[in-house]
Amino acid sequence: MGLEHHNHDIVIVGGGAAGIRAAIAAIELEPKLDIAIVSKVYPMRSHTVSAEGGMAAVLRDYDSFDSHAYDTIKGSDFLADQDAVEFFVKEAPREAIQLEHWGCPFSRDPDGRISSRAFGGMTVKRTLFATDKIGFHLLHTLFQTSLKYENIRRYDEWFVTSLLVDNGRVDGVTAIEIRTGELVTILGKAVIIATGGCGRIFQFTTNGWIKTGDGMALAYRAGVPLKDMEMVQYHPTLLPNTGILITEAARGEGGHLLNKDGERFLKRYVPGKMELGPRDILSRAEMSEIKAGRGFDGPYGSYVHLDLTHLGEEVIETKLPFVKELADRYVGIDPANEPIPVRPGQHYQMGGVHTDIHGFTGLPGLYAAGEVACVSMNGANRLGSNSLTECLVFGAEAGRAAAQFALKQKSPDFGNPVQGLAMSEETRIFDQLLKHETGERVSTIRTDMQVAMEKHVGIFRDENTLKESCREVGELKQRLRNGIVEDKDHVYNTELVAALELDFMLDVAETIPYSAVARQESRGAHYRTDFTKRDDSRFLKHSMAYLNRGLPRIDYSPVTITRWKPEERVY
Amino acid sequence: MDTATIRVTRYRPEKGPEPFFQEYKVPYRNDMVVLDALNYIKANLDGTLTYRWSCRMGVCGSCGASVDGTPKLTCASFLHEFKGRTITIDPLPNFPVVKDLVVNMEDFMEKLVRIKPWIIREKETPPEQGEYKQSAEELERYQQFSSCINCMLCYSACPIYGLNEKFLGPAATALAYRYIEDSRDQGRNVRFPIVHEMEGVWECTLVGECSVVCPKGVDPMLAIQKTKILGATNAIRSILMPRGGR
Numbered sequence: 001m002g003l004e005h006h007n008h009d010i011v012i013v014g015g016g017a018a019g020i021r022a023a024i025a026a027i028e029l030e031p032k033l034d035i036a037i038v039s040k041v042y043p044m045r046s047h048t049v050s051a052e053g054g055m056a057a058v059l060r061d062y063d064s065f066d067s068h069a070y071d072t073i074k075g076s077d078f079l080a081d082q083d084a085v086e087f088f089v090k091e092a093p094r095e096a097i098q099l100e101h102w103g104c105p106f107s108r109d110p111d112g113r114i115s116s117r118a119f120g121g122m123t124v125k126r127t128l129f130a131t132d133k134i135g136f137h138l139l140h141t142l143f144q145t146s147l148k149y150e151n152i153r154r155y156d157e158w159f160v161t162s163l164l165v166d167n168g169r170v171d172g173v174t175a176i177e178i179r180t181g182e183l184v185t186i187l188g189k190a191v192i193i194a195t196g197g198c199g200r201i202f203q204f205t206t207n208g209w210i211k212t213g214d215g216m217a218l219a220y221r222a223g224v225p226l227k228d229m230e231m232v233q234y235h236p237t238l239l240p241n242t243g244i245l246i247t248e249a250a251r252g253e254g255g256h257l258l259n260k261d262g263e264r265f266l267k268r269y270v271p272g273k274m275e276l277g278p279r280d281i282l283s284r285a286e287m288s289e290i291k292a293g294r295g296f297d298g299p300y301g302s303y304v305h306l307d308l309t310h311l312g313e314e315v316i317e318t319k320l321p322f323v324k325e326l327a328d329r330y331v332g333i334d335p336a337n338e339p340i341p342v343r344p345g346q347h348y349q350m351g352g353v354h355t356d357i358h359g360f361t362g363l364p365g366l367y368a369a370g371e372v373a374c375v376s377m378n379g380a381n382r383l384g385s386n387s388l389t390e391c392l393v394f395g396a397e398a399g400r401a402a403a404q405f406a407l408k409q410k411s412p413d414f415g416n417p418v419q420g421l422a423m424s425e426e427t428r429i430f431d432q433l434l435k436h437e438t439g440e441r442v443s444t445i446r447t448d449m450q451v452a453m454e455k456h457v458g459i460f461r462d463e464n465t466l467k468e469s470c471r472e473v474g475e476l477k478q479r480l481r482n483g484i485v486e487d488k489d490h491v492y493n494t495e496l497v498a499a500l501e502l503d504f505m506l507d508v509a510e511t512i513p514y515s516a517v518a519r520q521e522s523r524g525a526h527y528r529t530d531f532t533k534r535d536d537s538r539f540l541k542h543s544m545a546y547l548n549r550g551l552p553r554i555d556y557s558p559v560t561i562t563r564w565k566p567e568e569r570v571y
Numbered sequence: 572m573d574t575a576t577i578r579v580t581r582y583r584p585e586k587g588p589e590p591f592f593q594e595y596k597v598p599y600r601n602d603m604v605v606l607d608a609l610n611y612i613k614a615n616l617d618g619t620l621t622y623r624w625s626c627r628m629g630v631c632g633s634c635g636a637s638v639d640g641t642p643k644l645t646c647a648s649f650l651h652e653f654k655g656r657t658i659t660i661d662p663l664p665n666f667p668v669v670k671d672l673v674v675n676m677e678d679f680m681e682k683l684v685r686i687k688p689w690i691i692r693e694k695e696t697p698p699e700q701g702e703y704k705q706s707a708e709e710l711e712r713y714q715q716f717s718s719c720i721n722c723m724l725c726y727s728a729c730p731i732y733g734l735n736e737k738f739l740g741p742a743a744t745a746l747a748y749r750y751i752e753d754s755r756d757q758g759r760n761v762r763f764p765i766v767h768e769m770e771g772v773w774e775c776t777l778v779g780e781c782s783v784v785c786p787k788g789v790d791p792m793l794a795i796q797k798t799k800i801l802g803a804t805n806a807i808r809s810i811l812m813p814r815g816g817r
Contacts, residue, residue, distance in 0.1 A: 041623075042680070044721055045631045059702075097698040103690040103753060105710060105717045112704030136630055137717065144688035144746075156680070179669060208625035241602060244628045326628060329647060443614035486618035489585045492670040495618040 004184045005414045005422075008036040008153070009406045010399075011172055011188030013160045013215060015043030017135075017388060018370025018395035019194030020142040021095075022359075023152045025399030026406075031151065033403055036186060038155040038175055040210065040497070043143045047196050047208045048391065051135025052247035052322060054117060054127035055388040057092035063124050065089045070564060072386060075121040075278050076379025077524035077534065078566035079228065079542070079559060084357050084377045086562060088386075088393050095392035096128055104141040106130050107319070117319070118252040119385045121278040121571075127385040132247050132322040138388055155186070159497050160214065162425050163191065163222045163366070164418050170222070170365035171412035174425045178497060181490025183429065185422045189409040190365045190402040193219055193353060194395065197371040200501075201509045202346040203450035206238055206245040215372040217504035219353040220511070224361045225544040225555070227374040228351035229508075230516035230526045233382055234459050235347035236282040239330055240300040243345050248384040250308055250323050250335075251275035253315055257286070258305040258339065259294040265304075273571040280381040280525040281571065283344035287459050290343075298341060305339035312336070344459060348387065350378040350525065351515070354544060354557075359398025365405065369398035376542065379559075380524020433499060439482040442499045449476050449502070449509060457512050462530040469513035474551075477506050511545035514552040519543060536566050575599040575650055576657040577608050579620065582668050590668070593617075599656065605638055605645040609660070609672075622672035629786060632720035635727070636672045637661040642724035642784045663727040665736075676723055682739055683721075686747040686765055691758025709754040716749035716794055718787045725781035725791055731774055738774045739766060741781035741791030748794035751801070763802060772798045 010026055012019045015037045023035050037043065058068050068089040073080050100106055100114060107115040107129050119127040130137040146152050158175045164185065165171070172187035195215030199207025220226050236257070237246040251257070257275055259265045269285035270277035277285075286304050289295055295302035308316060308323070313336045316324050320335075327333045327340050352374035359367040359375075370391045377390060412418060456469035480503060487495040521535035522528050540559055545552040574596045582590040595616050597608045606624055613620050622645075624634040629647040636645050638660055639653050650658065666674035696703070725741035726732050732740045739747075747766050750756045766772055772795045781791040 041625060041631075041633065042676075042721075045623075045625055045633045047625065047631075049631045049720075050626050050628060094698045097702050100702045101690065101696065101698060101755070103750070103755065105714055105753075106702075106705075108705050108707055108710055110707070112706050114702055133630070133718075136720070140717075140721075144683070145690075147684050148687070148689045208627070208631060210625045242627065322630075329629070441614075441618065443618065447614070487621070489583060489619070489670070491584055492621055492673050494621050494623075495613075 004182065005187055006036070006184065007187045007411055009033045009188065010035045010190045010192065010402050011186050012037045012192045012194060013173060013218070014046070014194035014196060014372070015039030015154070016046030016048040016194065016196055016370065017138055017142060017391035019192070020146050021392050021395030022192050022194060022369055022399030022402070024146055024149065025396035026403035027149050027151055029400050029403045030407060033151060033406065035152045036155060036188065037152060038158045038160055038173065038186060040157060040159045040178070042156045043154070044140055046139060047211055048139040048388070049136050050206070050208060050245065051138070051388055052132045052245060053119060053249035053252065054129035054134050054385045055096060055138065056119065056122065056126050056383070056385040057096035057128055057389055058089060058126055059093055059096065059114060059128065060116065063126050067123055068092070068126060071122050072377065072383055073564050074569055075381055075383040077381055077569050078540065079379030079523060080377050081375065081560040082562040082564060083560045084375045087357050088377050088390065091393040092389045095389060095396065099138060099141060099392065102141050102145045104130060104137050117249060118276055119383070120248050120251065120276050120282070121383040122385070127252065129249065132249050132320050134388060159500065160218065161429060161500060163218050164421050165222050165363070166417055168364060170363060171418050174422050176497070178492055181493055183422070183426045185414065185418065187412050187414060189406040189411060190367065192359070192398050192402050193366070193368040193372055194370045195372050197349045198505065198508045199346050199349070201449065201453050201505050203454040204238070204243050205346040206235060206243055207346070212501035212505050213508035214501065214504050215368065216352055217507045219361060219366065219368060220507060220547050222363060222366065223547070224363050224366065225354045225546045226351060226508070226511045227354040227542050227544055228376060228515070229511040229545055230519055230543060231350035231380050231524060232346060232457070232512065233279055233348035233350060233525050234283040234344045235279055236286055236344045237306050237342040238345040239326070240298055240303045240341050240343050242330055244326055244330055245347065246306060246323055246326065246340055246342055250306060250320055253319055254311055255306055255308045257282070258307050259289045260296050261294060265289050265294065270571045277571050278381055278383060283459055284527060286344050296341065301343060303341045303343040306342045307339040308335040309337060309339065348382055350374065350376070350380065350382050357397065358401040359394055360401055367398040367402045369394040380526060429500065434485055434488060434496060436482070436484045439484040440479060442480070442483045442485060442495070442502055445476055445479050445483055446502050449473070449506065452476070453509055457516060460527055460529050461516055462528060463517060466513045466517035470510070470517065473506060473510040473513065477510070480506060507547070511552045515543040515545055515554055518554045540566060573599040574656070575608065577612065578657060578659045579671070580661040581671050583619070583670055599650060601651055603650050605643070605648045605650060605658065605660065606634055608650060609645060621670045630720060632722035635663050635722045635724050637663055637727065642727040644722060644724070644786050647786055663723055665727050665729070665733045666723070678736060679721070679723060679726065679743065682743040683746065686743050687758060687762060688746050688750060690750065690753065690756050691761060693757055703755045705754055713749045713752040715789055716745045716752070719745055719789050720787055722786065724784045724786065728780035728784040730778055730780065731776065735774065741795070744772060744798060745789055745791040745794040748798050751798070766798055767802050772802065
């Protein structure tokens with residue numbers, strides 16, 4: 001062990017929308033490139049699969065790039081980089097149509113063109129959809145399309161444990177083949193991180209079990225800053241027990257949010273948009289209603305109602321079949337007859353690995369795209385249906401940029417220090433972590449982290465709770481040093497993988513309260529009860545968390561403003 | 572406290588060559604799915620219990636297992652759906668077991684590639700020229716077959732696949748048919764020989780268990796039947812018009 005190595009031109013970590021799109025873009029640029037997709041799950045299990053409502057792109061005459069850009073920038077509370085947003089909206093239609101050409105079963109208008117629906121914060125209908133399962137269809141379409149390229153090789157169920165950085169550039173990764181438990185080095189001239197978000201840091205989240213911020217931690221440990229990590233999106237409509245997402249499309253199609261008095265309470269918070277307001281404002285509105293005693297009490301916390309009963313069975317059947325299926329299966333409700341109980345919960349991480357418009361992280365050879373990255377086009381609040389398009393636009397761009405870089409590079413050597421780095425990684429995992437015989441279960445530490453983050457880094461924040469959270473995460477990191485993995489097997493050791501994931505999550509989690517406590521203002525999803533106003537004079541800038549002697553050090557970088565001057569964000 | 576007993580068939584190749592049974596007592600709630608019980612065991616009772624899962628909302632396709640003898644998504648099956656408070660969980664039948672409930676699905680991954688699950692066209696149109704139009708009726712012809720989440724329950728339920736792993740099987744045939752019926756695809760003549768010549772649809776005796784266990788309402792048996800019919804028509808046409816029609 002420790003000596004086996006593989007060699008590719010580009011190594012892509014993550015097999016969801018951004019990763020696969022990057023692979024195809026690279027291979028289309030240069031078919032001779034040898035590309036590896038390394039994913040801890042079979043790619044079609046990636047969390048892209050759970051996206052429901054749609055993907056935004058300007059395809060119709062009534063719409064314009066400027067409108068999509070402005071909506072996105074206003075949605076971001078002016079923290080998005082406007083050059084990135086302009087690039088994004090212009091590339092979006094081509095990516096959407098390319099996906100359609102690859103076979104995505106979009107829903108259709110009577111004229112045979114792709115259907116679009118209304119979505120939160122978007123002024124016109126520009127959210128393209130495939131019933132309410134766009135993520136599933138998009139992922140399977142991309143994955144199946146990728147199978148026609150023989151030069152895209154896959155490492156399915158391989159878990160990447162570290163980036164190999166030598167002499168100021170990335171040479172590849174170390175990864176565990178989960179089925180055998182072997183640690184192997186996968187060398188690449190360029191590496192693209194596309195591992196998605198980190199929702200599992202929180203207790204109540206829409207995110208799947210696999211969303212553990214791996215790629216954020218990989219980059220952060222390699223010296224790349226994590227940008228705007230305080231910007232955590234809470235989605236307003238999750239099923240109270242499970243955190244299962246009820247899509248925003250339910251409101252796009254006309255659904256109402258009601259308090260226990262049967263009142264459309266959003267008139268007090270976002271009268272100009274009501275249910276089509278942006279997610280940060282709606283989630284806060286729900287919490288305010290609940291705090292004012294106008295929510296319903298349930299065994300899994302207080303909630304409000306999402307009422308679709310007036311839409312009629314046909315609309316629900318044809319446009320929201322997955323909502324119907326989920327409501328029926330998980331809460332025993334037919335949404336045509338009864339309102340669905342919902343409450344806000346963690347959904348998306350606006351922050352992430354710092355990149356430029358081309359997905360470049362600043363560390364030679366390292367690129368990132370998708371939710372793991374922060375370009376930033378989402379700023380302080382992402383608009384619903386922009387994230388899948390972001391995966392395609394910036395996945396493709398990162399793929400092309402990495403390909404151009406790789407074409408000019410020589411293959412890295414598997415000599416020292418790379419081999420030494422791989423050997424010490426092997427020691428860390430198999431001789432240290434796996435050998436602990438006594439200590440605390442990793443699962444206990446994980447649960448305590450999720451509870452702590454939920455409690456102190458939630459929708460409403462203040463200095464005291466955030467400082468408490470900084471302390472708590474530090475303590476959890478100490479506890480993990482004495483964590484035990486009961487399963488000592490090499491073959492398919494999911495408990496070992498979970499321990500390594502928790503180790504990643506704690507590093508990522510720590511950057512959130514550190515960034516949040518330093519941002520003494522309220523902007524987008526980051527709401528401080530002790531600083532309730534946006535403060536452009538001090539904080540119209542990105543936070544940048546650097547790993548410094550084991551702790552985050554917060555610095556800042558400017559926001560790019562092109563054509564839209566920051567203004568008060570009123571809906 | 573109300574409890575349920577979860578009886579799991581375990582297999583840990585590094586501990587020994589034989590599978591064994593293990594029983595766990597978990598707290599019982601009416602709104603618990605089988606996966607919740609497995610997660611409770613893994614977090615609190617036995618860190619070595621091994622299974623796959625992710626989305627816990629019935630769409631990623633990871634968490635299939637045999638629950639009281641029927642292939643199910645464990646995230647979409649409630650404890651209360653099963654008789655009594657002892658529930659038996661086995662790995663999905665018809666697959667080699669890697670460890671505990673984790674099965675080896677490489678065979679399906681290879682079959683998936685073989686049916687060429689991508690749009691084949693004589694000539695690609697650049698995206699700048701706009702989308703390929705498709706009517707609601709054209710979409711309807713293949714839509715349900717595009718809903719397959721690759722969860723492998725149909726292969727577990729299929730008696731033909733159980734006897735002959737060379738059989739292309741339900742999900743792969745449904746996906747082949749999904750592309751055959753897509754108005755944007757022109758790869759019918761490439762795909763037909765694959766489905767027909769490689770121990771494909773003709774091996775199926777239309778037992779229909781695949782369609783019964785599918786958690787997403789896909790009807791692979793219908794796809795197999797339709798492929799047979801289309802195949803038969805194609806075969807006749809190739810005899811009568813070996814050079815095709817103009």
